[in-house]
Amino acid sequence: MSKLIIFPGQGAQYGGMAKDLYEQNDKARAVLDKIFSYTDFDLKEIMFSEDDDRLNDTKYTQPALFAHSLAVLAATGLKGDYLLGHSLGELPALVHAGTVSLKDGVKLVTRRGELMSQADSGAMAAVIGMGFKDLEDACSSASEGDSKVAPANINAPDQVVVSGDTEAVDRFKALAKERGARRIIPLKVSGAFHSHLMEPARAEFKTFTETIEFKDANIPVIQNVSAKAETDAATIKHQFVEQITHPVRFVECVETAASLGVTEAVEVGPKKVQSGLVRKITKEISTSNIDTFEQAEGFLNE
Missing domain, CATH: 3.40.366.10 (Malonyl-Coenzyme A Acyl Carrier Protein, domain 2)
Known part of the structure; x- marks a missing residue:
């Protein structure tokens, strides 16, 4: 104990x-x-x-x-x-x-x-109700060249924050909605913390x-x-x-x-x-x- x-x-x-x-x-x-x-x-x-x-x-x-x-x-x-x-x-x-x-x-x-x-560039978004493997796949699909998004805070099995270039985060949000995410919440942050x-x-x-x-x-x-x-x-x-x-x-x-x-x-x-x-x-x-x-x-x- x-x-x-x-x-x-x-x-x-x-x-x-x-x-x-x-x-x-x-x-x-x-x-x-x-x-x-x-x-x-x-x-x-x-x-x-x-x-x-x-x-x-x-x-x-x-x-x-x-x-x-x-x-x-x-x-x-x-x-x-x-x-x-x-x-x-x-x-x-x-x-x-x-x-x-x-x-x-x-x-x-x-x-x-x-x-x-x-570090004032990029964006972050909280994702509720999406399996982590599906979320990782959506991040991979939304990342193009130097414009990337990836998990930043793996807070709970159904609650993950993603972070990265603004355009990549926007692409991810569209994909995540298509793939069953229950909620996607853009975060008011000064930069893309825990990212490249x-x-x-x-x-x-x-x-x-x-x-x-x-x-x-x-x-x-x-x-x-x-x-x-x-x-x-x-x-x-x-x-x-x-x-x-x-x-x-x-x-x-x-x-x-x-x-x-x-x-x-x-x-x-x-x-x-x-x-x-x-x-x-x-x-x-x-x-x-x-x-x-x-x-x-x-x-x-x-």
Whole structure:
């Protein structure tokens, strides 16, 4: 009976996130103040405001999610046997695992957000109710020459996000409708994340990570790229960089957790998107989430 801690990714942010934790929990406030001191923009204002448009700008979204997850961990003292982050969520997992320091984690999340926000071409779409093999075939058929589309986030058996060149995504949407997709939802994103169009960002991020020390993980991290529990510093570093252009294999990551004996998953950070996905993937793992101060208090009083 093992416990998995899950860290959410982009899209879970909301105005006022982590404000109650900051105001009502000393340990959460301490870690948030450290994170805020390491940024050269007012992350506190961006997160705590109810209507700051900057929160939905990738360069600020990613540090905000990173901060919220680590504030929840500080407030609760939660311990897990395995860690799993969805895309950006892999970085607070690496900090919690002791692979990178908090200060270096802030440097990494800030640079990653900047680089990904600059990649402003391409499109993404969520596909509901289409078998993965059929979806892969439709991606292959819709890809022509340098104009390509491919799975980017394999979130659940019936929920996959595709990403790539705008024209290829449009061709895919038409094919997917013909081939039985129940719903296709264009996503409002600044770029085609986890696709070949992110290669310039990946290359620059790789160069940046060469200035950061990575250590072996104290807690195994199930990484998005391999869908395996990793502890080796070099492997983790390489795969964290490669993740920018590779799909998030969330279904396989959760299946890996189940195969390792995980029976409980706790999502830490805003909302409970990943918890819902876990329930779609397996019945072997019970789920809960901790977002607010009230939920943190409930966890501590169990």
